Amino acid sequence: xxxxxxxxxxxxxxxxxxxxxxxxxxxxxxxxxxxxxxxxxxxxxxxxxxxxxxxxxxxxxxxxxxxxxxxxxxxxxxxxxxxxxxxxxxxxxxxxxxxxxxxxxxxxxxxxxxxxxxxxxxxxxxxxxxxxxxxxxxxxxxxxxxxxxxxxxxxxxxxxxxxxxxxxxxxxxxxxxxxxxxxxxxxxxxxxx
Numbered sequence: 637x638x639x640x641x642x643x644x645x646x647x648x649x650x651x652x653x654x655x656x657x658x659x660x661x662x663x664x665x666x667x668x669x670x671x672x673x674x675x676x677x678x679x680x681x682x683x684x685x686x687x688x689x690x691x692x693x694x695x696x697x698x699x700x701x702x703x704x705x706x707x708x709x710x711x712x713x714x715x716x717x718x719x720x721x722x723x724x725x726x727x728x729x730x731x732x733x734x735x736x737x738x739x740x741x742x743x744x745x746x747x748x749x750x751x752x753x754x755x756x757x758x759x760x761x762x763x764x765x766x767x768x769x770x771x772x773x774x775x776x777x778x779x780x781x782x783x784x785x786x787x788x789x790x791x792x793x794x795x796x797x798x799x800x801x802x803x804x805x806x807x808x809x810x811x812x813x814x815x816x817x818x819x820x821x822x823x824x825x826x827x828x829x
Contacts, residue, residue, distance in 0.1 A: 673770035673771075674770075676771075677770075678718060678770055678772045678773075679718065679719045679772075679774075679775075680716060680717060680719065680772050680773070680774040680775070681719060681725060681728050681729045681774065681775050681776075682714045682715065682716045682755065682774045682775070682776040682818070683714060683729060683733055683743075683778075684697060684698070684714055684715075684777070684779065684819065684822045684823075685697075685698035685737060685743070685779055685780075685785065685794070686698065686778055686780050686781070686826065687781065687796065693828075694778075694823075694826045696796040696797065697796070697797050697798070697799055697801075697823070697828075698737075698785060698794045698796055698797075699713065699714070699795050699797065699802065699811075699819075700712065700713045700736060700787060700792075700794055701713070701787075701791070701792045701794070702790050702791050702792055703790060705769075707812075710792070711811065711812045712795075712807065712810045712811050713811065713812065714811075714818070714819070715732050715733055715736045715737065716774070717731070717732035717735065717736075725749055726749045729745065729777060729779070730743065733779065735788060736788065737781065737785045737788075737794065738784070738788050740784045740786065741785045741786075742781060742783030743779045743782075744780045745777075751776055752776055752778050752826070753776040753821045753822055753825060754775060754776065755773070755815075756771075756773050757770070757771065757773075764814050765813055765814040765815070765818065767813050776818060776822060777822075778822050778826045799823050799826075799828035799829060800829075802819060802823065803820050803823055807819075
């Protein structure tokens with residue numbers, strides 16, 4: 637069977653996108669990302685950082701404060717980011733936890749990387765979860781952290797709330813794209829509500 641049967645008419649030619657280093661790291665240029673977002677769902681990981689007591693009960697929920705990439709307003713957020721081409725989900729989750737919470741947060745990932753929830757964001761209004769930039773699917777996790785969180789990159793600070801405070805309507809409304817509903821789902825998964 638020829639490569640033409642698989643739609644690979646230019647087999648052996650150099651791909652048109654990015655530098656060799658960008659291809660190796662799974663990055664797309666801004667233009668390529670915008671084009672891709674308009675054609676296919678993008679895979680993300682999202683994490684709710686939590687503190688647990690000695691019995692494993694959830695005692696605090698960490699929500700990030702950051703500038704919205706959509707509106708520029710300051711909003712609350714979960715740890716979130718894309719999974720790069722060729723990157724394992726576990727590695728993407730650890731990369732985004734370290735990027736947003738700092739290297740001394742010491743997240744404790746489960747042995748099996750099964751998500752607590754799967755969130756699907758659509759680019760049109762009226763959906764439970766929305767992101768006007770793209771159709772995205774996020775694997776969402778509840779991740780205990782045992783160290784000191786020092787937000788970095790575009791995260792301005794982390795606020796620790798009780799599960800009841802985090803589930804309040806005003807906090808849920810401050811999470812962009814309907815993530816308040818996802819936050820409540822993750823709290824239920826962790827038996828915190």
